[in-house]
Amino acid sequence: MDAKVQSLIAEIEALSEVERQALAQEVLPLLLSTRAGLEEIDRSLEALSDEELDTVIERARQRAGPLGDEAVTAIIDEALRAVRAQGRS
Numbered sequence: 001m002d003a004k005v006q007s008l009i010a011e012i013e014a015l016s017e018v019e020r021q022a023l024a025q026e027v028l029p030l031l032l033s034t035r036a037g038l039e040e041i042d043r044s045l046e047a048l049s050d051e052e053l054d055t056v057i058e059r060a061r062q063r064a065g066p067l068g069d070e071a072v073t074a075i076i077d078e079a080l081r082a083v084r085a086q087g088r089s
Contacts, residue, residue: 038079 015023031037048056060072 032079038082042080 012020012023032041045053045056
């Protein structure tokens with residue numbers, strides 16, 4: 001991993017929870033727009049046990065706010081389909 005990435009990781013780890021959440025709101029859409037970002041999310045989800053995945057899903061539901069389950073599910077489904085389609089190209 002290059003030094004710049006390591007430095008950014010260290011800076012992120014030093015942030016407060018509030019700052020991390022604000023950063024995630026700004027950065028996550030950028031990461032989701034990249035193939036590598038979507039592939040990493042997919043790998044991370046596949047590595048979870050059923051119980052861990054249930055916990056992640058429940059947290060997502062609690063944080064979804066006005067979007068609701070159907071919108072969140074559609075967004076995640078579309079993102080994963082796009083990554084898998086790119087992988088077959």
